[in-house]
Amino acid sequence: MGKRYADMNADERKAELKRLEAKLEEVRARGLKLNMTRGRPGSGQLDQVNDLITILSQEDHLSEDGSDCRNYGGLTGIPEIRRAFAEVLGIDAANLIVQDNSSLNIMYTLILHALTFGVPGGDAPWGQNPKRAFLCPAPGYDRHFAITEHLGFDLITVPMTATGPNMDMVEKLVAGNANIKGIWTVPVYSNPDGIVYSEETCRRLATMKTAAPDFRIIWDNAYVVHHLYPDQPELCGSVPEILALCAEAGHPDRVLQVASFSKVTFPGSAPACLAASKTNLDWYLGHIQFRTISPNKMMQLAHVRFLEKRGGIANVMRGHADVLRPRFEMVLKILRENLADSGLAEWHEPKGGYFISVNLRPGLAQATVNLAKQLGVAFTPAGATYPRNNDPSDSNIRLAPTLPTTDELKTAIEVFCLCVRYCALTEGNAK
């Protein structure tokens, strides 16, 4: 990579600037129009699961319990799809229900219902507490933070570490403040860092003392089976089973777990599940029974048949991994080639999930994203991975390698590295 900018003398910096400006001109001349903003699967992944579209015959509409999936009924989802999710999560099918898309919808509903009705163990609806707050491990998932912001919570940022949220801080906060009603988590291949929570982190979350008796962990197991490498646990083995951990610790109602097949098959057209204690499930069902008679059971049945045909979800996910692994590795390679030892950027090398998270030298993120945008490459906005879009050190950028073609991806990441270097070199001037 050559010298760090910090070690260059004035002439060297000038030469480097000239080199970068020439490259910028080249890129500008190409008139790029690339979108790297969101974690959507690419068409290569979607094509892999296309037989879901035609998996059902006209005679195939009965669930194993005899109910006609074409008609009303069955609030909890058909038994077969509940078992499919149970296998993914390593729990009993009785501990989960399956609804339509999406896990986001379920999480929003959980929080809104907690606001309106309260949750088991609490003494009032959360909405009656104007000081209600939620812990937001960051960098994290912008849509999580947005739900609690929209619903009037104070968002308390907790830094992520290599083993999950900073648990010393979490424990101290929840023990001392009964207004803190919950924490957002993505325990496996966290969005965006790709971090897998350590066993200790899981255990401390399950056992910690909370001032709020109705504290809830939203356990968003979005990437539980989204491994990139064959040496990883096939299904749920990455972290301890959290429902059991919480129950053992005497807090059976603490955790609300969601998972989804949106990134197994078709985003928006796939089932999602809620896994929780019987008390929590009864609470949830007791409220949603007023808004729905039953989920889309035909869609659930189609997923069951599709997974049967493919020999199980682990096989399907291996197919996705074969598409995604080269993309992740290419991004990491370009980052290494352009930014390793530069002192300008650090990143994780995730073993699964949907993102690569880059931490730039503080103060560079916004400028980098802006410059890339001028060059026709849209990245997730700087700050998006922090509550209220406020990354205090203006450092984190989420790269989403799944959607573009590999050629586009290569170009986009090269442009990204170029922008980082240019912004770092011109930082003084720009300000």
Add this chain to the structure above:
Amino acid sequence: MGKRYADMNADERKAELKRLEAKLEEVRARGLKLNMTRGRPGSGQLDQVNDLITILSQEDHLSEDGSDCRNYGGLTGIPEIRRAFAEVLGIDAANLIVQDNSSLNIMYTLILHALTFGVPGGDAPWGQNPKRAFLCPAPGYDRHFAITEHLGFDLITVPMTATGPNMDMVEKLVAGNANIKGIWTVPVYSNPDGIVYSEETCRRLATMKTAAPDFRIIWDNAYVVHHLYPDQPELCGSVPEILALCAEAGHPDRVLQVASFSKVTFPGSAPACLAASKTNLDWYLGHIQFRTISPNKMMQLAHVRFLEKRGGIANVMRGHADVLRPRFEMVLKILRENLADSGLAEWHEPKGGYFISVNLRPGLAQATVNLAKQLGVAFTPAGATYPRNNDPSDSNIRLAPTLPTTDELKTAIEVFCLCVRYCALTEGNAK
């Protein structure tokens, strides 16, 4: 038919009682187990639309706007399905959005969001008003009433007339009480009476003065295309277009209209729409964007292709009418043969929808349903068509002729008539 019970002398009553008791014994001996409680389509109707299951090929996943229905995106639904609903409702596709199942889900969300955030034109979330109230035309749809009961509204019963809710009463109530935030309506083939609102009723709803500036009509057009007879308007012609009426009256934001394809294709697996002013749609989208990225567009596309193949929704509904018309006519025939001029029951003869509503002589409904249950025939619970399950005259029973086989239906209605007669004759004794 013979004499009315009221005109019989003691001997005649004795003879009649003996006749009915013999019949009851006959029925009891049959050990029936029939469920007539809910408005679900029967398998004959579902079979009619079975090609929906296989309508998409693996190559057929692009919307006309170029978006891949297999992926995230498009909060408002694909353009084709919006046009399909627009045709049904006789409005511009820009005035509606299409979501997943169900219209019930949309209505619940509308009310819960009004509770939490307030609606355009209001000065506070409805939830801040502990005296909030909702008008419930009755007999009406139990799930409507249940939503507002669950969400803490005072339910104010308004009697239904042959032309819709008693508008003198509605106008007086809403003009004098700002706590009344809305009214439930099923304008076409009302549940359960099968009444079509008159043009005057629609116009008065649109123009009436309301003390609440944020008053809303929930216009549940559940049966807009569910005609039983060929001489009826094909699509939305049964009532005036309510969005336009409200806009003309200077109240563009007053009405929130929903409709659904659940009883066109497969209940629970079909799209539903919200039609409203731009202000209301923007309000709704502004909130649901936090809970969903996009609806199930594959399901929407399948419905579009299915309707194309069948030459439009009116053709599909004619097929359903051919299944349902003989059932409705059989029920009405049995009612006439057994109860006409008896002084014990009156009923509507609906031209569409899903129900036949019978008003028994006051005080007979609960006893009739109980007796039928002892005989193995479950009807919708007495009172279910009234707010808080309280039918003040214990009179109304909702018959749902769609789900059972025709043989079962014939038996069930005969048993119903027998129970009405027996309860009427023994009423004095029973009490």
